[in-house]
Amino acid sequence: MATTTDNVKEMRDNLAGELKSVIKEAETLLDDTHDHAEKKYNSAREKLKAALETAKTELPKATKKAVAHTKHAAHVTDEYVGDNPWKAVSVAAVIGLLAGLAIGRNK
Numbered sequence: 001m002a003t004t005t006d007n008v009k010e011m012r013d014n015l016a017g018e019l020k021s022v023i024k025e026a027e028t029l030l031d032d033t034h035d036h037a038e039k040k041y042n043s044a045r046e047k048l049k050a051a052l053e054t055a056k057t058e059l060p061k062a063t064k065k066a067v068a069h070t071k072h073a074a075h076v077t078d079e080y081v082g083d084n085p086w087k088a089v090s091v092a093a094v095i096g097l098l099a100g101l102a103i104g105r106n107k
Contacts, residue, residue, distance in 0.1 A: 081088040
């Protein structure tokens with residue numbers, strides 16, 4: 001009977017040791033994945049920060065460029081209409097007529 005009790009105690013101790021080992025490995029795995037996830041998060045955060053900084057510096061440049069192109073287009077259009085007023089009036093009349101016909105057919 002003593003040998004059976006000794007065997008049970010030995011098995012219990014082995015099982016407890018194995019369980020402690022599994023718990024230790026699980027804790028290590030959790031710590032490792034936490035560090036890895038934190039590194040990925042920090043990396044993504046830094047990339048986003050850099051992209052936002054780039055956007056902040058590039059947006060005023062793009063806005064200036066768009067305004068310059070718009071002013072140039074308005075100036076060219078103004079010159080064309082000033083040089084060719086009847087053509088401009090004719091084009092506007094044709095566009096108005098086509099729009100009127102399209103709206104009239106839908107009703």
